[in-house]
Amino acid sequence: MEVIRELVDLVSRNKLKSIELLGQAEQGRTSMVNSLYFKIASGEFISDEEAASYYFGTLPADQGYRKLKNRLKNRLINAVFFIDTKQPGYTDWDQAYITCCKEWAAVKILLNRGASKVAVDLALKIFKHAQYYQFSELLVNISKILRLYYSTRQPDARKLKYYDNLHAEYVGLWQSENLAEDLYIRLVHNHLLNRSQATPGSSMAKTYYEQLRPLMEEHRSYHFLRHVYLLKVAALMEEGNYMETALACDEAIGALAEIAFVPPQALLTFLYQKLVCHIQLKDYPTGRVVVERALELENEGSYNWYKNRALCLLLALHTHNYQQAYSIWQHATSHPSFKQLGKRSAEHWKIYEAWLQYLIFIGKLSVYSPETNSKFRLNKFLNEVPTFSKDKKGMNIPILIIQILFMIAQKRFDAVIDRMEAIDRYCSRYLKQDENYRCNVFIRLLLQIPKAHFHPQAIRPRAERYLAMLRQHPLQISPQGHEMEIVPFEDLWEMTVATLGRKGG
Structure with a gap:
């Protein structure tokens, strides 16, 4: 189904x-x-x-x-085959690609049925569009057919030489593009299988980038450059060098902008990566500039628009702009297209809501809205994020942390004590010294609270060891830190200790 x-x-x-x-x-x-x-x-x-x-x-x-x-x-x-590509949502690149693919299918059928003149006439039309948009695979296949046609069906030495040279050129381009794509796929696949943090200097991404870099002088196609720069950005990200990564994103955007047609998605890819850098660096002003530039390329309510809104929300949370974060969340979740989001995307926004509700509960965020008058129900929230609740090394981590924080803020100390052993086992089993290292440290930091009998002054000596570990491994060098730390752990710790000193719950 x-x-x-x-x-x-x-x-x-x-x-x-x-x-x-x-x-x-x-x-x-x-x-x-x-x-x-x-x-x-x-x-x-x-x-x-x-x-x-x-x-x-x-x-x-x-x-x-x-x-x-x-x-x-x-x-x-x-x-x-009858989809109308002229309706909103289709870029010029989309329209050209779909049209070329449909007409290329017609060429193959015409050739199969012996209508070679009609086929070649249509192939020449496709060829011009494919050259402009750099559809290398089509260029290889069409130049191959034209070379054959002008050598046997309609002998023409001049045209044969012309398309023979083009065929050799496009085969080289296509092979380079395939190599770049293959190396990028291998990197992504390896990351999914082994999420442990790479040792600086032994980066697979860096090795792949260096392998492709000499080819950049000869090949400047969109498909090739996009994958080469994705590898360069990944290599710098692995090193935690966010300033250099942001500059690499600018370099990629500049190189792609020199191509006549560049799909907006290509530029957005690097703008999003650059925005992640500014989240990690807690650079709100520059991050907002990137956000505004990305918004110009997006259709409101599209998948990319929601991705932009999510990154902008995280940027606001990481830079203490809590009111702005809530406004972003409210705008995104009240948009008519929100109901059309996939399950995983919708669960992300449920998680953001839980964290915003926590900030409201402890008084860090003031919201005057009928939607916030009803009491936030933690159990209801947990039932609304079934997919991520199973992702023990991923987005279940902020779900687990927000549960603990709510229980502490609500003075449900018995519930915290009852869960201590299970949480400790969770850390030992799922959170090791990889990209989840800071998560492991912070949860163990939270576990010091019941050991100190929930007394603010007694907690501080116990906490210092773990706070030092966080300082030694700052958010700026933590892979995917912005995803797991919806609010930076150092900020959260100060909020948590402050709630212990308050009366009531």
Whole structure:
């Protein structure tokens, strides 16, 4: 069902009418295929079990249901070729790429059926667009066909030499682009398998970047430069050198800006990386400049817009601009498109809400809004983030920390004591001296509070050892620190100790 739902969502978002998509139903009746499409699109069916039971009273393995689903799938795939790329949301690059791909498919079919003159005429048209937008794979394939055509079907020595030279040039470009992409994929894959912090000087990203750097003089295509600079940025990020990383992002943006067409997404990638640097450096003014530049390239309510808003919120939290952080959260979550966010993205915003509610609870943030009058329910919040609650080495960490902070602020000391042993085991099992090192230290710092019987003065001597460890491993050199530390731990510690000295809860 996931494949069908993705296709239905794609076609629905592109506003293809059902009559265009599925064909007109016989005798004016809604066909079963149309019916299945609309019920999936409306959210009435979210599983094969529901659909199979509704139409056939059987399980998804039933032959009749599988035929029905395959008919819908095939018609949806055919409909992809009729998506109107002139509607909002499609960049010039998107339009060119989709059009070239569709017309290239037509060229292959025409050649297969022996219509070589028509095929070549269309291929030459595609070739011009592919050259402008640097679609290297298409350039390799089209130059190959043109070279063959002018050597055998329509012999022309001059054109043969011309396309033969171009073919050799584009093969070299395509190979370099593939190498750059391959090295970047290997880096990302290795990071996902092994998230431990790399030792400075032994960076895989740095090795890959140095391997590609000599090729930059010859190849300046968008696809090649994008991956080379992603590797350079990753190498500097691994070293915790955020000032140099920000400069590398500027270099990447400058190099890409020299290309006539550059997709906004390419520039946004490096603007987001630069914004992360300013979050780590707690540089709010410069970060705001980056935010505003990114907003100019984004469509409000798009995936990238929400990514921008999330980074801007974190920048505000890391620089004590709590009121601004709340305004960003409120604007993003009240936007009409928020309901269309995927589950993981929506859970991120639930986590941000919990942290903002904590700041409200301890008096660091004053909000006069009907939405904040109702008491924040911790258990309800935990039920709303099921995906990240399972991510023990990732986003479950800020979820766990906010639970402890709320319990301490609410003076639920017995609950903290009851959870001490389980939290200690969690640290030992999941949080080691890698990118989660600061998280491990901070949670162990929080565990000193019950050991000191929740007395502010008695806690300070116990805390000094762990505070020194945080100082020795500052946020600025902690990979992904801005994601795990929604509020910097040093700030949180001062807030936590302050809540212990207050009466009530």
